[in-house]
Amino acid sequence: MNPFQIFVSNLNQLGFFGFLLPWVFVFVVTFGLLVKTKVLGEDLKLIAVFSIVTGFFVMGFGGPWLANFFINLFGIAAVIIAGILVIVLFMAMSGISIDALAKSQATLAAAIGIGIIVFIMALGAINVVISPTVIAIVLMLVIMIAAFAFIIKS
Secondary structure (H helix, E strand, O other): OOHHHHHHHHHHHOOHHHHHHHHHHHHHHHHHHHHHHOOOOOOHHHHHHHHHHHHHHHHHHHHHHHHHHHHHHHHHHHHHHHHHHHHHHHHHHOOOOHHHHHOOHHHHHHHHHHHHHHHHHHHHHOOOOOOHHHHHHHHHHHHHHHHHHHHHHO
16 A cells, blocks of 8 residues: 555544544535624624534534535546546637636536536435436426427527
8 A cells, every 4th residue: 555545544544534524514614604694693703603513413413424425426526527627628729718618508507417417426326316217207307498498598
């Protein structure tokens, strides 16, 4: 084993990926949302304590299941983002305007679709099974909505 593998293995044994990182993620998201929305007022100490407690409750509820979900979600997302970055780099090298592409409705639709696919793949990695019937129904609904939007647009 190389030193990096040993380092990651030691972090895993210490609960870094299974507890600490998911707890920090829940804490930061909760803290950010409460500061932004000002639901609990503007007292940062109160918001911080509430966010810390919420992080512990969520990890107590979700535990290893939640950690597995986050590991798979962010792992899959990182691979897809790297692939998108390579595509954007090739497009920029070939002279295609990235600004025009970024403002396109099709790009937004593709990003939402990719996000949904990543989420479903992360659910599958934690043994949540979606039946083929449900997938077929969702696919038919998406096609119907796309056709409806196309008809209304023209």
